[in-house]
Amino acid sequence: MPRPAAMLVRPSVVATVAVAAVVAVGLFALLTVFAGLRTAGWLGGGTFLALTAALVTRAARQAGASTLGPAGSVTALRAVLVGGVAGLVVQEIAGSRPAPTTTLVALTVAALLLDAVDGQVARRTRTVSELGARFDSELDAALLAVLSVQVAGDLGVWVLAVGGMRYAFVAAGWVLPWLRGSLPVRRSAKVVAAVQGVALVVAAADVLPRVASTVLVAVALAALVWSFGVSVVWLARHRPGAVPREGRIASFYEDEGSPRAGGDSDGERGAAGETPDDDGERGAAGPTRPGWRRALGATLTVVAVLVLGAVLVAPQDPGAVIPEVYLRLPIEGVAGLALLLLLPRRVRVPVALVAGALLGAWAVLTAFDVGFATVLARPFDPVLDRALVADGVEFVASTYGRAAEIGAIVAAVVLGVVLLGGAALAARRVVTRADVHRRVVLRALGVLGAVWLVAVVAGTTIAPGVPLAAASTAAGATVRAHITLTSLRDADAFAAQSRADAWSGVPAPDLLTALRGKDVVLAIVESYGRAALTDPGLAPTVTPVLDRADRDLPAAGWGARSGFLSSSVVGSGSWLAHATLLSGLHVDNEQRYLTLTSSTRFTLSAAFRRAGWDTVAMQPGTTRPWPEGAFYGYDRAYNVRQLGYRGPSFGWASMPDQFVLDRFDQLELDKPAPRPPMMAEIDLVSSHAPWQPLPHMIGWDQLGDGSVFDGQLPNPPEPPGSTAESQARAGYAQSIAYTMDALTSWVQRSNDPNLVVIAVGDHQPAPLVTGPGAGRDVPMSIISRDPAVLARTASWGWTDGLRPPPTAPTWPMEAFRDRFLQAFSGP
Structure with a gap:
């Protein structure tokens, strides 16, 4: 026996919507775990449910209904399932992940089954209402629309007609008011609607061959066209009687102020038909504003x-x-x-x-x-x-x-x-x-x-x-959410990675045995990337300097081997690349850098210090104290104020690389014997952006305190018609040519027979110089007079000279520390 409506618990519309929202969050969480629902799916499904909730709440307010009743609660649950389907479909459209067929079909079938339940509940509890019927029918239409989008991806855009037919009919009613008349209940219409759902579910399940699915959906669409055609014909024949009966609920598609919603025909607010706008003026029904104000x-x-x-x-x-x-x-x-x-x-x-x-x-x-x-x-x-x-x-x-x-x-x-x-x-x-x-x-x-x-x-x-x-915006929010979550998870994982180090416990006598007695200079060339050797607009300026050095160095008894490293950064973040090179860990953000430098990670420079080298860092780009020097294992670190430069400023770098190399000789290499072997990191930063103004090579004996460079400013004006990009590219190429010229010239004039130079770029220049897709590779060379030193690198596959060919081996920069220690340690 049906339960009397008065005895039923009737949750308010707001309560029903709130409970549905909680259930939706739970469903989406399950879909995230078991079906791989991602941010795009959450955004798509959440937007669908938010619009549904707003439409239902608005329709209830128009009808004066405080509750959706028990049947409406079931329909709300069905809306949550449809929201889950929408989330999976949106995620597939966004290209982030294909919708799992089993999950999609299961949610759809559950929603279709509940479609039969809510009607039964309404009838048995005597709570049938036009609001509930409208909610139910519009949700049916929404489910068909979502399914048609999913199937259209496989069968073609024509399938959208299945889900769009209902909305096209409503839109036609905006132009032809007689199409908005009340229709009699037709059993055939219900059967045709059910056929659409079945056909789309079967097609989405991918259980039939493509041809069979196409035929099935086409037949369903034909039936739908016939059903709507019957409705249109009926409404056309009964136009005089198509006026809605009094008290009929407004459609979800109608404005609160429309005639069918019980308001004014002009869509304005309230009985007076006027709405204050944001300027304090009256709306369409108020006083007319002057033409200039309108x-x-x-x-x-x-x-x-x-x-x-x-x-x-x-x-x-x-x-x-x-x-x-x-x-x-x-x-x-x-x-x-x-x-x-x-x-x-x-x-x-x-x-x-x-x-x-x-x-x-x-x-x-x-x-x-x-x-x-x-x-x-x-x-x-x-x-x-x-x-x-x-x-x-x-x-x-x-x-x-x-x-x-x-x-x-x-x-x-x-x-x-x-x-x-x-x-x-x-x-x-x-x-x-x-x-x-x-x-x-x-x-x-x-x-x-x-x-x-x-x-x-x-x-x-x-x-x-x-x-x-x-x-x-939605796609960008998805990417940004992924980046943020990854960043938050990365800190702990990187901290654990930095603690795992097989080299940290190696005793001093076993470290770097093949370099005993050698002075080792790690010369890090700012922004020296593969593009400087391969880009047709850059290489003609850079490679002649390297070719000349490849002729002059062997004549002076030097040999060189070169390859490529793949840096952790591009365009900037030199300190991150330096940390990657010396620590053997991929450091590409500030959090990793802070984690690394607060750890006890064993760096390459610390290995030299443990093995008995005197370690020093020459940092002309550093303007303040550098506490990280203790982490890296440097005995001394010279910043810009400690190098005694009295010349003009050349942009960010201030002093020319030639002066920095000369000061290293004076401060360290020219110390009277006996002295311990020296390991030095020298940062060559004349090639740091903005690449203008640039110094030029002068005689080494003329450097003094750097004031000799006064005559080199300002640089000559740019040629007419040059752009910011062309100026940057030209300046970059010239800066790399200058730095490599200074470095190789310094090596040639060195009186140290035990000098070993490791020259490496820290990262590629900014995309403004290289263009998109230039990659992260940087050249690296080892220069020495001792053939035994170069022989230790034979297994690396590096090539002779300072210009590695495009086919030269390329390692991740974080792999260099371990390979270098392995090559030069032990017997």
């Missing part, structure tokens, strides 16, 4: 839409910044505005302000991404890269002066405030103006959503490689 308001609204649209579609890759990119259709804007318009009016503007501010923050992060991609060939990591922002400010100060530093900070702060505040105000403007014409705007958003979906499935582009359908 034009100004319309202009501001258009500008606000363009600003928000530009933020949503702006690429994080500077190479993708082309005009066509800003013509894409962002689904985040479509779904976000629709959701805002479906919220209660009292919270709509505050939520819009918050959403706009978040978009402004996203614009700031996008700007950081573009900057980091330009310099470091990777996106900005908010967790690990915060220290690099301060380093960038310091670089500006040391290169261009204190005034430039202050100007850069002020400009950055102002831009950040403008982006956050401007985006918030733009979102408020768009929402308040859209609220005045909500019915039209919601319909337009529905059409745009359909266009976006078709464009995704069909792969529509507006330019080569530029799809019409954009989800840049």
Whole structure:
């Protein structure tokens, strides 16, 4: 016997939605564990459920219903299942992971089975309502739409007609009001609707051959066209009687102010039909504003839409910044505005302000991404890269002066405030103006959503490689979430890795035995990358210097072997590359660097110190105390103030490399005998950006305190028509040629018969110089007068001379420490 409705527990609409949200989080968590649901799936499924909740809450408010009843609770559970299906499908569309067929089918079948349950519950509990029926039918349509998107990926874009037929019918009613009339219940319509679900599930399950699935879905579509055709014919024949009966609930697609929702025909708020807009003026029914004010308001609204649209579609890759990119259709804007318009009016503007501010923050992060991609060939990591922002400010100060530093900070702060505040105000403007014409705007958003979906499935582009359908913000948020989670997990894993070191316990007598009595210089050349040897625009400047050295060094009794290392960084972050080279660990962010330098990791320089070498670091780019020197195992470290340079400043590096090498001779190598063997890291930084102005070689005996370089400034003017890119490329090539000329010339004039020089680049220059896809490889050479030293590297496969060929072996930079210690230690 049916239970009386009065005896039933009737949770409120808000309570039902809240419980469904909790269940949805649990379902999505299970899908994450067992079906690989990722951020894209969470965003897609969550957006679907948020829109569903907003639509249901709004429809209940229009109908004056405080509860969805027991059947509505079952339908809400079915909506959660459909949200899970939507999440899996969105994830596959995003390309992050294919939807697991078994899970997808299981969720769909469960949702279809519950479709039969909620109707039975409503009838048995005597709680049948038009609100529940509308909720049920619209959810059926949504499930078919989601399934059609999934199947269209395999069978073709035409399958979207199955899921889009219902929405096309509703849209047609906006133009032809008689199509919105009430239809009689037809059993055939229910059967046809069920056939659509079955056909799409079978096709999605991939249990039939492709041809059979195509035929099945085509037959189902034909039946659907016939069913809608019957409805259209019936409505056309009964046009005079198509007026909705009094008390009928408004459709989910109708505005609160529409005639069928019981409001005014102009869609304005309240009985008076007027809505104060954000300027304090009346809406469509209020006093007419002057023409210039209307034009100004319309202009501001258009500008606000363009600003928000530009933020949503702006690429994080500077190479993708082309005009066509800003013509894409962002689904985040479509779904976000629709959701805002479906919220209660009292919270709509505050939520819009918050959403706009978040978009402004996203614009700031996008700007950081573009900057980091330009310099470091990777996106900005908010967790690990915060220290690099301060380093960038310091670089500006040391290169261009204190005034430039202050100007850069002020400009950055102002831009950040403008982006956050401007985006918030733009979102408020768009929402308040859209609220005045909500019915039209919601319909337009529905059409745009359909266009976006078709464009995704069909792969529509507006330019080569530029799809019409954009989800840049959602995709970027997915990538950023992955980067952040990886960064947070990385700290502990790297700390454990830094503690595992087989070389740390090797006794001094067994270390570096093949280099006993040798002075070893590790010369690290700033930004010396493979591009300097292979890029047709750079190599003609650099390789003649190396070729000349390959002729002159053997004549003076020197030999050289060369290969490549793959650096941990690109464009900047020299200290990270140095840490990688000396520690044998991949150090590519500040967190790893701090973890490493606070550990007891055994570095290459510390190995020399343990084995009896006197260790020193020459660091002309360091302007303050360097506590990391103790970690690396250096007895002494010379910074820029301790080298006694009195010449002009050459950009960030200040002093020329030739002067640094000469000061190393005076301070260390020329000490009176007896002295212990020397191991030195010498940073050669004249090739550090911005590569202008540049010093030129002078006679070694003329260096003095460096004041001789005064006559080399300023550099000659750039040729007419040169661009920033061409100037950077030319300056970079000249700087590498200068540094390698200084280094090889210094080696040739050395009076130390036991000198061993290891010359290596720390990273490739910025993509502004190399262009995209240049890689991370840097050249490395070992130079010595002792054939026995070079013989120790025979197993490395390195080639003779200072120019390794493109086919030369390439190791990860973190592999060098272990290979070097293994080659030069032991018998």
